[in-house]
Amino acid sequence: MDVDALLQHCLAKPGAWPDNPWDHEHPVVKVGEGERAKIFAFLGAEHVGVKAGATREVADEWLHRYPDDASVMPYIGRSGWNNLALGGAIPDDELIEAVDASYRAVVGRLPKVHRPAGWEG
Template structure:
């Protein structure tokens, strides 16, 4: 899966929009909240679970291709390597799940 395909998948979600708050980094938001971090490398940062403990499943399954995201990892965010051991369909499912987690925490007036 290419970076462009991953961004297109993210932007196909209802209410999703692209932002570049930091140089060379793309994020995809729903309402005011980020649900996918797409840095300049071959990784995507997503909310994998509501807790750090639950998100650690990714680290156990894919120790070389999943890592705790700096600063926000304690809240269940992981960085997943695209094009590594994690199948593309699982990465897309992780993006979909991240979107669902973020939307569920939005105020009703901001939900798509």
């Protein structure tokens, strides 16, 4: 899986849009509008950052399964966010499911009025 394919997958989700608030090479992908928009995927050339679990303990399952390809994200890792390597031991279908789960987790926390049309929780 490469970053461009993953970006296209992310952008196909209802209400998803790219943003580049830190002028990085690759964007983050948000869902929602305006100030209420939330990031559900941090894209990098070699990894994707996702909400990997509701708690740090749940997200740590990725670290145990893929110790060389999953890591706690700096700053927000304590809230269940992990970096998952692209092109490593994590199969593409698991990367896609991780992004999908991150999207569901983030959209599910938005107030109902701010959830995108077409989203099925």
